[in-house]
Amino acid sequence: MPGAKEVTIVEVGPRDGFQNLAAFIPTERKAEIIEKLAEAGVKKIEFSSFVHPKWIPQLADAADLYRLIKGRPGLELRALIPNEKGLERAIESGVKEITWVVGATDSGNTANLNMTTEQSLEIIRRVGKRVHGAGVKLYGAIAYALGDPVEGDVPLARLIHVIEVFRSIGDTAISLADSIGIASPQKIRDTIPGLFRAFPDARWSIHLHNILGLGIANALAAWECGVTVFESSIAGLGGCPYAPYPGGNVATEELVYMFNKLGVSTGIDLDRLIAARDWVRSIVGEKPPKQVGHPEGT
Numbered sequence: 652m653p654g655a656k657e658v659t660i661v662e663v664g665p666r667d668g669f670q671n672l673a674a675f676i677p678t679e680r681k682a683e684i685i686e687k688l689a690e691a692g693v694k695k696i697e698f699s700s701f702v703h704p705k706w707i708p709q710l711a712d713a714a715d716l717y718r719l720i721k722g723r724p725g726l727e728l729r730a731l732i733p734n735e736k737g738l739e740r741a742i743e744s745g746v747k748e749i750t751w752v753v754g755a756t757d758s759g760n761t762a763n764l765n766m767t768t769e770q771s772l773e774i775i776r777r778v779g780k781r782v783h784g785a786g787v788k789l790y791g792a793i794a795y796a797l798g799d800p801v802e803g804d805v806p807l808a809r810l811i812h813v814i815e816v817f818r819s820i821g822d823t824a825i826s827l828a829d830s831i832g833i834a835s836p837q838k839i840r841d842t843i844p845g846l847f848r849a850f851p852d853a854r855w856s857i858h859l860h861n862i863l864g865l866g867i868a869n870a871l872a873a874w875e876c877g878v879t880v881f882e883s884s885i886a887g888l889g890g891c892p893y894a895p896y897p898g899g900n901v902a903t904e905e906l907v908y909m910f911n912k913l914g915v916s917t918g919i920d921l922d923r924l925i926a927a928r929d930w931v932r933s934i935v936g937e938k939p940p941k942q943v944g945h946p947e948g949t
């Protein structure tokens with residue numbers, strides 16, 4: 652089944668891509684990278700996260716970076732948060748779009764956020780309506796939505812439970828994250844239509860990693876299932892440092908290339924994007940994204 656003729660790409664490189672780089676990229680440099688991506692036609696960028704600076708020192712400058720980049724017309728900027736403290740910091744900094752990440756599995760959420768899925772959801776139930784009330788756009792990101800290296804398959808009912816909580820606090824768009832690149836096109840086909848049926852009014856995006864080389868195939872399957880918003884990272888940088896099998900995101904330039912070949916509009920100029928990609932590589936180093944082995948049996 653052919654997908655939409657127009658899709659949206661959300662660049663998550665400055666958050667997901669940079670978070671596991673050891674050498675600190677100066678804030679001004681990060682702002683320049685974001686500017687270059689915007690010049691190539693990227694309209695939505697996850698620029699950083701308000702996580703504990705000791706856990707992710709690279710992103711300790713989230714508030715300062717936001718001050719530098721927030722004025723650009725036509726650019727939507729969002730920040731990731733893990734908990735209530737992160738929420739407070741993001742709101743204090745004036746951020747208007749917030750991605751709240753929750754792991755679909757207890758093992759994944761505990762490794763990442765030091766709490767169970769239910770503990771995260773309890774906080775969201777308690778403070779979520781306040782966020783929507785404050786005029787902030789909230790996105791609910793579900794990590795390990797398409798599989799977990801410890802717990803294995805994630806039942807649809809569990810995803811539905813997490814999504815129900817996000818939807819109970821307001822019109823929260825849902826991002827399904829394959830945090831460790833464990834999904835396959837078939838897994839996508841087995842999951843997404845059921846979720847679309849369960850929440851016909853919801854807005855969706857997909858966040859894919861590419862550890863096993865299936866990132867683009869998974870993106871194609873998601874597009875065929877009707878997904879229109881794709882999260883990706885310039886140069887395929889990326890990976891959660893607290894995931895047991897971290898690895899790069901689907902590369903934005905490869906995604907744009909695929910959609911160009913399908914005749915699907917992304918609004919992004921591939922030549923300018925590739926120039927930006929080369930420039931980003933010259934800053935962060937030529938090191939390719941981490942490629943690691945497959946967690947057998949999951």
Ligand code: COA
Pocket residue numbers: 670700701702703704706707733734736737738740752763764765794891892893
């Ligand atoms: N930003 C800044 N400080 C934070 C914070 C945040 N988002 N969340 C908690 N803290 C502070 C608390 O204020 C507290 O400070 P204090 O000791 O001065 O009182 C301290 O950290 C401990 O708080 P606690 O709630 O017990 O945190 P924790 O140690 O259980 O860690 C997280 C929880 C979420 C902060 C931590 O797991 C984290 O930052 N993880 C990063 C996950 C991530 O970014 N993964 C990649 C993206 S998916």
Ligand code: ZN
Pocket residue numbers: 667828830858860889890891900
């Ligand atoms: Zn990710």
